[in-house]
Amino acid sequence: MKEIEKRIKPYDANFTTMVPTTFVKAMRTCVLWQIIRFIVINIKMLVVVRKSH
Amino acid sequence: MARVIVMGGGVSGHTAATFAKKWLGKDHEVVVVTPNARWNWIPSNIWVGVGEMTKDDVTFELAPVYHKAGIDYRQAKALGIHPEGGSTHGDKPYIVIEYTGQGKEGQKEELTYDYLINATGPKLNFAATPGLGDANGLGEFTVSVCTADHAEHANHELQKVFEKAKHSKQTVLIGTGHGMCTCQGAAFEYIFNVEHEAKKAGVRDNLDIKWISNESFLGDFGIGGLHMKRGGYAASSRLFAESLFSERGVNWTIGAAVTQVEKGKAHYEQLDGTTGVIDFDFAMLIPPFAGVGLKAIAKDGTDITDQMFAPNGFMKVDANYAAGAYENWKASDWPKTYQSTIADNVFAVGIAFAPPHPISKPMKSPSGRDIFPTPPRTGMPSGIIGKTVAHSICDKILKGKNAPLHEASMAHMGAACVASAGKGLTNGTAAALTVYPVVPDFETYPGLGRDLNYTFGEIGLAGHWIKHILHHMFLYKAKLNPGWTLIPE
Numbered sequence: 066m067k068e069i070e071k072r073i074k075p076y077d078a079n080f081t082t083m084v085p086t087t088f089v090k091a092m093r094t095c096v097l098w099q100i101i102r103f104i105v106i107n108i109k110m111l112v113v114v115r116k117s118h
Numbered sequence: 119m120a121r122v123i124v125m126g127g128g129v130s131g132h133t134a135a136t137f138a139k140k141w142l143g144k145d146h147e148v149v150v151v152t153p154n155a156r157w158n159w160i161p162s163n164i165w166v167g168v169g170e171m172t173k174d175d176v177t178f179e180l181a182p183v184y185h186k187a188g189i190d191y192r193q194a195k196a197l198g199i200h201p202e203g204g205s206t207h208g209d210k211p212y213i214v215i216e217y218t219g220q221g222k223e224g225q226k227e228e229l230t231y232d233y234l235i236n237a238t239g240p241k242l243n244f245a246a247t248p249g250l251g252d253a254n255g256l257g258e259f260t261v262s263v264c265t266a267d268h269a270e271h272a273n274h275e276l277q278k279v280f281e282k283a284k285h286s287k288q289t290v291l292i293g294t295g296h297g298m299c300t301c302q303g304a305a306f307e308y309i310f311n312v313e314h315e316a317k318k319a320g321v322r323d324n325l326d327i328k329w330i331s332n333e334s335f336l337g338d339f340g341i342g343g344l345h346m347k348r349g350g351y352a353a354s355s356r357l358f359a360e361s362l363f364s365e366r367g368v369n370w371t372i373g374a375a376v377t378q379v380e381k382g383k384a385h386y387e388q389l390d391g392t393t394g395v396i397d398f399d400f401a402m403l404i405p406p407f408a409g410v411g412l413k414a415i416a417k418d419g420t421d422i423t424d425q426m427f428a429p430n431g432f433m434k435v436d437a438n439y440a441a442g443a444y445e446n447w448k449a450s451d452w453p454k455t456y457q458s459t460i461a462d463n464v465f466a467v468g469i470a471f472a473p474p475h476p477i478s479k480p481m482k483s484p485s486g487r488d489i490f491p492t493p494p495r496t497g498m499p500s501g502i503i504g505k506t507v508a509h510s511i512c513d514k515i516l517k518g519k520n521a522p523l524h525e526a527s528m529a530h531m532g533a534a535c536v537a538s539a540g541k542g543l544t545n546g547t548a549a550a551l552t553v554y555p556v557v558p559d560f561e562t563y564p565g566l567g568r569d570l571n572y573t574f575g576e577i578g579l580a581g582h583w584i585k586h587i588l589h590h591m592f593l594y595k596a597k598l599n600p601g602w603t604l605i606p607e
């Protein structure tokens with residue numbers, strides 16, 4: 066988070082964006098959580114694939 | 119015995135040809151005319167472009183696969199279509215091809231057909247922007263990742279820049295190379311893969327990574343952006359795209375048409391009329407796409423190319439090309455059967471069909487320059503359309519000429535897409551997205567144009583695993599290995 070904050074300059078384009086917190090970033094590569102997300106995303110994608118064929 | 123010819127052995131043509139052969143069996147002929155000897159899983163070119171995969175990892179020889187399937191493979195490019203026949207063929211329609219391999223390089227041949235599928239994809243139109251790439255795409259000033267060869271060359275140049283970045287500041291510019299490009303997704307994947315690899319190589323601090331694109335807002339992707347449910351809101355893809363660019367320290371210039379490229383310099387014009395130059399040490403700019411330049415000739419020898427094809431070279435099909443201004447666009451403008459407007463037995467699939475109009479809102483700079491994304495036709499819709507058209511043709515052959523055509527409108531079809539943001543078994547990430555429908559339908563879904571229950575996206579390691587599995591699954595399927603029909607497009 067600190068790394069990201071350091072790069073943001075007031076009133077630059079990136080000043081008005083939302084940036085992930087340390088927790089959100091950590092969860093993106095947390096293997097256990099991502100195994101759950103893997104199952105959820107696959108189900109969501111399969112539903113869209115089925116709806117499109 | 120009927121003969122089906124498929125021009126183009128890429129994502130949509132290979133799907134159409136392999137299903138047509140499976141459904142028609144030995145009693146009918148399926149011919150594939152394509153200039154490439156190897157099939158390429160194009161989405162993984164991104165990883166070739168950063169040295170994480172090789173050309174061999176993303177391509178395979180077509181000849182043995184077509185031999186196994188009983189498909190007549192001609193390594194050749196199609197030059198022209200004679201939908202009314204002529205020459206020595208009477209009323210029988212035919213195409214003219216020119217061999218690019220099989221020991222017959224340069225030889226021309228006429229092939230008659232009962233049904234023809236145009237799946238020739240895009241011509242990479244580097245020439246539209248002075249200085250962008252060259253005729254072979256291996257640019258003097260900029261690189262591309264659109265083919266496996268381009269991607270290998272891109273990686274070669276990238277590694278040189280990484281080497282220099284060990285000692286001095288370097289600037290990397292990635293995005294679209296013209297005001298009317300599509301395929302922003304590929305550039306998006308490449309920029310974050312480069313950023314990820316730069317970190318791994320320990321040179322990120324010396325690399326200034328910049329994005330330039332013709333989108334009026336980040337996250338447009340040529341589909342007018344999308345909304346997804348998050349934290350109790352329907353949030354725009356713009357928020358997520360801007361967030362990722364900020365997080366990864368990538369500066370962006372948007373609403374921009376690259377107008378000229380010189381050594382180390384990209385000139386651009388923006389929607390508000392601003393002009394500028396970005397200096398770079400390495401640039402990967404996607405070229406605009408056009409049709410591959412097929413000609414159409416009537417029986418009496420008259421050139422009817424302008425009847426069969428739109429001015430951009432894509433084939434006109436059952437779409438509404440007279441919709442006019444953005445405000446009049448409807449989901450129903452989009453084609454359903456992909457049948458040619460002038461020949462009942464000719465179809466165009468994947469990128470080869472002419473869309474009725476863009477999806478993103480057309481915009482111009484004060485000087486009158488068009489700056490907006492043209493519509494993408496990604497892998498899943500291209501595959502589904504190829505299979506649907508093969509189904510229609512097989513029904514006509516097997517059940518009779520009056521069999522109804524099958525439909526696959528991009529306005530009633532979703533797409534699942536996984537955009538890599540860095541490769542790695544435990545530290546890779548990718549944005550997994552689904553969008554339904556691909557073409558927004560503002561009549562059925564007022565305001566946002568899409569069904570929020572089927573449109574979602576998230577970034578994480580799981581997305582990367584899916585992208586990696588899809589790489590192997592689609593290559594497995596394209597090689598027609600056991601059970602290939604069970605893998606969806």
Ligand SMILES: Cc1cc2nc3c(=O)[nH]c(=O)nc-3n(C[C@H](O)[C@H](O)[C@H](O)COP(=O)(O)OP(=O)(O)OC[C@H]3O[C@@H](n4cnc5c(N)ncnc54)[C@H](O)[C@@H]3O)c2cc1C
Binds near residue numbers: 129160263537
């Ligand atoms: C770098 C990159 C990354 C991408 N990543 C993704 C992704 O992650 N997900 C996704 O869904 N989509 C992705 N896409 C888009 C996807 O690759 C296309 O949607 C898909 O390839 C379109 O299929 P197609 O059959 O229309 O064209 P292609 O796959 O390009 O096939 C066209 C074929 O026609 C042949 N041909 C050309 N001229 C002639 C001629 N005159 N006669 C006969 N044959 C001819 C070509 O050699 C080629 O084999 C990406 C595209 C690029 C460039």
